[in-house]
Amino acid sequence: MSAEVKVKSEPQVKKPTDEVVIETRNLTKVYRDFWGRQKVRALKALDLEVRRGEVFGLLGPNGSGKSTTIKLLLGLLFPTSGQALVFDRQAQDVRKNERIGYLPEESYLYKFLNAEETLDFYGRLFDMTTAQRRSRIDELINMVGLDWAKRRQLKEYSKGMTRRIGLAQALINDPELIFLDEPTTGLDPIGTRDMKDLILDLRDKGKTVLMCSHLLADVQDVCDRIAILHQGELKELGRVDKLLTVQDVTQIHAKGLSESAKDEIRQVISRHEAELLMMDNPTSTLEDLFLRIVRESEARPGRRAQDVDKDQEVDRETESSNGDR
Amino acid sequence: MIVEDFLSFTDWLLPGPAHTGNIKIGAFFLFWILAFAVFIIGSIVCYLYAAVRHGFTEGFYVVARTVGGFWVDMRHMSVRRIWAVARLAIQESIRRKVVIVFVIFMIILLFASWFLDVESENPAKLYLSFVLTTANFFVLGLAILLATFSLPSDIKNRTIYSVVTKPVRAIELVLGRILGFGAVGTVLIVVMCVVGYFFVTRGVHHDHIVETFSLVDGNDGTAWAGVTSYDSHHSHQFEVPVNGVGRTDVVHGHWHEVRHTGGSEDAPTFEVGAPQDMLQSRVPEYGSLRFLTRSGVAIRGGISIGDEFDYRSYISGGTLSSAIWTFSNVTREKYQDGLPLELGLQVFRTNKGEQDKGVLGTITIQNPDEDKGQESAPIYFEAREFEIDQLRVPVELDIVRSDGSSHRGNLFEDLVNDRNEVKIKLQCSERNQYYGVSRADLYIRADNTSFGFNFIKGHLGIWFQMVLATCFGVMFSTFLNTAVSMLAAFGSLLMGFFSSNIHSVLIGQFDPIATDATFGGGPIEAFVRVVTQKNVALSVDLTLSSQIIDKLDKVLMIVLTGVAKFLLPDYRSFNTSDYVAYGYSIDPNLIARHATITLVYLLGASIVGYFFLKTREIAA
Numbered sequence: 001m002s003a004e005v006k007v008k009s010e011p012q013v014k015k016p017t018d019e020v021v022i023e024t025r026n027l028t029k030v031y032r033d034f035w036g037r038q039k040v041r042a043l044k045a046l047d048l049e050v051r052r053g054e055v056f057g058l059l060g061p062n063g064s065g066k067s068t069t070i071k072l073l074l075g076l077l078f079p080t081s082g083q084a085l086v087f088d089r090q091a092q093d094v095r096k097n098e099r100i101g102y103l104p105e106e107s108y109l110y111k112f113l114n115a116e117e118t119l120d121f122y123g124r125l126f127d128m129t130t131a132q133r134r135s136r137i138d139e140l141i142n143m144v145g146l147d148w149a150k151r152r153q154l155k156e157y158s159k160g161m162t163r164r165i166g167l168a169q170a171l172i173n174d175p176e177l178i179f180l181d182e183p184t185t186g187l188d189p190i191g192t193r194d195m196k197d198l199i200l201d202l203r204d205k206g207k208t209v210l211m212c213s214h215l216l217a218d219v220q221d222v223c224d225r226i227a228i229l230h231q232g233e234l235k236e237l238g239r240v241d242k243l244l245t246v247q248d249v250t251q252i253h254a255k256g257l258s259e260s261a262k263d264e265i266r267q268v269i270s271r272h273e274a275e276l277l278m279m280d281n282p283t284s285t286l287e288d289l290f291l292r293i294v295r296e297s298e299a300r301p302g303r304r305a306q307d308v309d310k311d312q313e314v315d316r317e318t319e320s321s322n323g324d325r
Numbered sequence: 326m327i328v329e330d331f332l333s334f335t336d337w338l339l340p341g342p343a344h345t346g347n348i349k350i351g352a353f354f355l356f357w358i359l360a361f362a363v364f365i366i367g368s369i370v371c372y373l374y375a376a377v378r379h380g381f382t383e384g385f386y387v388v389a390r391t392v393g394g395f396w397v398d399m400r401h402m403s404v405r406r407i408w409a410v411a412r413l414a415i416q417e418s419i420r421r422k423v424v425i426v427f428v429i430f431m432i433i434l435l436f437a438s439w440f441l442d443v444e445s446e447n448p449a450k451l452y453l454s455f456v457l458t459t460a461n462f463f464v465l466g467l468a469i470l471l472a473t474f475s476l477p478s479d480i481k482n483r484t485i486y487s488v489v490t491k492p493v494r495a496i497e498l499v500l501g502r503i504l505g506f507g508a509v510g511t512v513l514i515v516v517m518c519v520v521g522y523f524f525v526t527r528g529v530h531h532d533h534i535v536e537t538f539s540l541v542d543g544n545d546g547t548a549w550a551g552v553t554s555y556d557s558h559h560s561h562q563f564e565v566p567v568n569g570v571g572r573t574d575v576v577h578g579h580w581h582e583v584r585h586t587g588g589s590e591d592a593p594t595f596e597v598g599a600p601q602d603m604l605q606s607r608v609p610e611y612g613s614l615r616f617l618t619r620s621g622v623a624i625r626g627g628i629s630i631g632d633e634f635d636y637r638s639y640i641s642g643g644t645l646s647s648a649i650w651t652f653s654n655v656t657r658e659k660y661q662d663g664l665p666l667e668l669g670l671q672v673f674r675t676n677k678g679e680q681d682k683g684v685l686g687t688i689t690i691q692n693p694d695e696d697k698g699q700e701s702a703p704i705y706f707e708a709r710e711f712e713i714d715q716l717r718v719p720v721e722l723d724i725v726r727s728d729g730s731s732h733r734g735n736l737f738e739d740l741v742n743d744r745n746e747v748k749i750k751l752q753c754s755e756r757n758q759y760y761g762v763s764r765a766d767l768y769i770r771a772d773n774t775s776f777g778f779n780f781i782k783g784h785l786g787i788w789f790q791m792v793l794a795t796c797f798g799v800m801f802s803t804f805l806n807t808a809v810s811m812l813a814a815f816g817s818l819l820m821g822f823f824s825s826n827i828h829s830v831l832i833g834q835f836d837p838i839a840t841d842a843t844f845g846g847g848p849i850e851a852f853v854r855v856v857t858q859k860n861v862a863l864s865v866d867l868t869l870s871s872q873i874i875d876k877l878d879k880v881l882m883i884v885l886t887g888v889a890k891f892l893l894p895d896y897r898s899f900n901t902s903d904y905v906a907y908g909y910s911i912d913p914n915l916i917a918r919h920a921t922i923t924l925v926y927l928l929g930a931s932i933v934g935y936f937f938l939k940t941r942e943i944a945a
Contacts (some may be wrong), residue, residue: 031945074490075945094398095490108483110413112420124409125491153420169487179490 101175113124410501457902472798606779611766643756671761683707698727847878
């Protein structure tokens with residue numbers, strides 16, 4: 001995706017504001033059977049607030065009520081009691097849809113349409129003019145990297161491609177608020193990374209993102225705040241950095257330290273009556289390795305990746321620059 | 326052909342005496358009464374449902390919000406979105422290849438029947454009925470399949486998730502689908518119309534050659550007479566005058582031109598042209614009908630000859646019993662060559678008479694103004710059963726005054742009154758034979774229009790039915806799953822086709838003689854009778870329970886008859902194939918009426934569909 005490049009060229013990063021875009025009050029959903037008997041209490045009195053400009057993650061195991069919450073906020077389900085408000089409107093109000101985008105869990109799209117037709121259809125639903133649709137479709141197809149397959153019917157698409165076009169349709173109206181239901185499920189590592197970059201990119205543009213996932217690493221990477229649900233109940237809510245920071249442990253990354261210098265550090269630590277927990281060379285993640293190999297192969301097709309050590313240096317630099325964002 | 330309804334569009338729409346039956350308020354007011362009733366009943370049912378779910382006060386707000394939301398959504402409706410949904414529906418039908426399969430199937434079927442050998446008195450009628458009926462059922466079946474599969478499969482595949490989270494309104498989803506599938510059906514009907522036209526014209530076309538002829542020295546200028554070859558199960562007799570261009574007699578509803586093309590004096594050659602008048606579109610001008618009894622007293626209906634189809638009533642031969650039609654708009658400009666009358670009488674014989682001859686009758690043209698007391702000398706004709714008899718009343722004719730004196734007079738001056746009205750009196754001349762007549766059995770053939778145009782108008786009738794079936798299919802699919810909504814749509818189609826039968830069953834009218842009696846009570850009483858093995862002829866004991874059942878039944882019957890009579894479309898009334906098949910031009914008044922009804926159902930189904938879709942938990 002070209003999004004990554006864009007992110008870096010974006011000079012202004014918009015910060016979250018205090019404006020509440022999503023609010024749930026005592027939101028409860030009970031699934032009933034045909035006779036009205038209670039089957040499952042999927043969501044119990046949820047109170048949430050999502051503010052403009054933040055990436056909010058809903059976490060939880062399967063069946064914890066994440067998807068139910070998103071569907072209630074989209075108006076696909078009606079609350080049993082309580083309220084779900086999006087932009088201060090009831091979730092069932094169609095008018096809120098003008099400003100939102102939704103990427104469903106699996107991209108439920110019309111398989112008999114091709115990528116262009118799909119986006120054209122959704123563009124028409126936003127009452128966009130032909131000219132607006134044309135430029136927006138080109139832009140989005142280019143962004144999700146499906147230029148080469150835009151005339152193929154979606155039934156021929158792979159899962160990753162379907163996901164990309166699903167994302168494109170969610171962004172067709174340049175929404176202020178984007179719902180992402182398991183955005184990285186079914187994507188390969190590159191797709192996952194692209195998706196995460198895109199989410200951060202959207203945040204930088206001042207969009208609000210509400211995503212739910214059970215892939216914890218993904219949530220950790222992109223979310224500003226998270227809510228952890230379990231069996232329909234809210235268990236934890238807060239900023240990711242605060243929730244995850246281990247207050248009494250200090251982490252130091254250094255480069256080019258000699259063995260004697262390391263010994264010196266050990267002595268300093270013991271002198272201050274602190275406990276050294278770990279000191280060794282870090283390993284790269286498998287994700288990093290994989291991405292590097294694929295990029296390598298794209299740059300120099302037909303060669304097996306070599307000079308791992310040398311390349312790793314370069315990669316770490318990229319990594320740290322990414323982390324700065 | 327049976328015509329029972331002669332209302333013009335405005336007569337039908339507005340209240341007035343022209344309506345038959347008890348309801349004389351006209352379609353427009355009937356619609357508003359029904360719409361109001363449906364609104365009230367619907368609101369009550371919805372409120373009760375909401376009250377059960379949300380409590381009494383909250384339930385009220387839920388219903389009020391939903392109804393209020395309708396107006397908000399209507400204000401935000403967008404043509405572009407409706408068109409987007411319609412386009413999707415069209416693409417869906419094409420890409421899923423349903424339509425293509427159907428088209429191929431239909432064309433094969435139509436072409437297969439090219440090779441049917443039609444041995445019929447009226448092959449044109451047979452072909453036309455076949456083509457139109459086939460087209461009708463195929464299109465209706467396809468319309469229901471398309472309409473009922475789409476929305477439920479969207480919900481099942483969850484493709485609807487990414488649609489309803491866009492600013493698209495439920496009414497746009499419903500209307501768009503109706504529009505899209507309607508467009509597919511339209512294309513299909515156009516294809517069938519074109520294919521059908523060629524099929525019919527080719528089917529009825531046949532050639533004859535001259536088989537035998539002889540030289541005739543007719544005083545009327547006839548030079549040759551003869552018989553054509555036996556083709557397509559018939560042959561013609563023909564006469565050719567000296568000028569060389571003659572014609573055959575009418576067999577199987579058509580005739581051919583026979584042309585003397587040359588040859589020697591001993592062996593002249595003839596050419597028989599293509600069949601004429603086989604496919605026609607007559608524009609009839611109907612009059613109003615009154616009867617005279619055997620003793621000549623005016624009466625509404627004729628004589629009943631027993632347990633027969635009560636569409637026609639009868640006049641007896643050799644008495645004063647007669648049927649009198651009054652026609653208006655009879656002007657000299659319209660009928661310069663006299664009045665072209667056509668009669669399709671039923672003949673009821675009480676004795677065999679001469680089997681291969683018709684029953685003699687007379688037609689008398691009368692001036693409707695009694696004080697003039699003028700009528701024409703009787704015009705004799707022979708009524709043949711199952712055929713249309715043609716008569717032309719000449720402009721110059723013998724007029725008989727009330728005092729018995731007669732003179733040569735003029736049709737328009739002596740017999741048509743100032744209001745351009747004329748009376749035509751029909752009598753049967755043979756004692757003990759009867760003519761069966763209805764209002765539509767004698768008419769003035771005012772004009773001929775193009776058959777092709779009438780054929781298209783016949784397909785318009787199919788088009789209306791297709792739109793109705795689509796509306797109902799889409800409406801049902803907003804709250805039922807595929808299989809059930811298909812069943813419901815087919816059910817409504819069947820009930821719509823047989824709505825008049827269902828209505829008569831509901832009011833217990835299964836005995837045509839005892840039209841007012843209700844046998845066996847309503848549904849609950851009928852059920853009790855079944856269980857207790859009490860046949861319909863036995864009366865029920867007057868107990869408290871039977872009285873309660875009777876009251877409940879009355880309420881149920883009102884609801885059921887209301888649904889059968891007023892809510893379901895009477896599909897059969899949209900079927901105008903008989904007009905085309907019998908060669909009558911379809912009255913524009915009728916088309917206007919059908920268009921109005923279709924539009925009303927389209928709106929009704931869209932609104933009902935809107936509320937069902939709007940109040941449905943899509944993801945549940």
